[in-house]
Amino acid sequence: MADFRSDTVTQPSGAMKERMLSAALGDDVFNDDPTTLELQRYAADMLGFEAALFAPSGTQTNLIAMMSHCQRGDEAIVGQQWHTYKWEGGGMAVLGSIQPQPLELQSDGTLALSDIATAIKPDDPHFARTRLVVIENSVGGKVLPLQYMRDVAALAKDKGLACHIDGARLMNAAVAVAPEHGITPQQMARELCDGYDSVSLCLSKGLGCPVGSLLLGSNDFIARAKRVRKMLGGGMRQTGILAAAGLYALENNINRLADDHANCRRLADGLTTLATQLPALQGQLTALPVQTNILFTDIELPLAEQLLPYLAERGIKLTGSNYQSANGHIKRLRWVCHLDISSADIEQTLQAVAEFAHRTL
């Protein structure tokens, strides 16, 4: 079985579970859970921040960040497709009374610097106070490059705004671009965060933990964030059992993300080859470029409606969304590679697609 729906589906490994079972525990709301304190220190040191805060989910660390940077009536600049804007139930508006100012994404996943600058409102009672810029990296599997990250941070600083990274998959971005900078993924991640006021880092995606996300920032910011976490119901007690998984993941599961990226590229190349060679797929299936662990493929809708159940019957799960192109109705399928997808799973998946194409002809 290959579950490509998300990298959130990973199961904790035996070694991770052992670490969890032997974790020293306290009460994190009283700030005395030793394993949680150790995880927060470890992550803050790795990414170059003063402090960190453990919370149940990436949605919550993002919301805590936005509510800690902004007051009621402030505004946050976001991307139309950012998770913080589109996929978190409108939490910043509903729970934070923060006005989102969404901007269109460029094809490389960035927000144009000129669009950000133009969106910043003058200090005028007609307008919400622009207070925060949110960036997502990686975004839809694309990596926002180091220079771009620095340019956004510099722009925000110049305009007196705070800036936050939704780094749910920051480590995927870091692993992808570290080689071209000649540094380790950990050093790369630190560079990508340089100049930002806060970052949210998910432990339960590619890093393979069952639960958890970290918010990183200055001591003052994390003190404010802790109050917001409590208000949102995210203050948990014997969190060491979860933090131990986080420590295991940060120590062992960062560099191996390169395997997921290689699997994803192999899947893209294999599907492209099948789409070239097999008449049933010719002109019907296009694999979009892969930078990290997420591949999107565009498939003509009628074919996709046959392919998805065929794969599901063979235990191959994936998600997709429909859109209308100039040439007709398309299904864009999302294939996410992760810790629990092996290279053998990739070959079996390609084999299943090839068999489907032979039968369909």
Ligand SMILES: Cc1ncc(COP(=O)(O)O)c(C=O)c1O
């Ligand atoms: C980019 C991004 N940010 C934040 C989140 C939220 O994480 P969680 O599911 O832990 O709330 C996700 C989840 O998929 C995500 O993809």
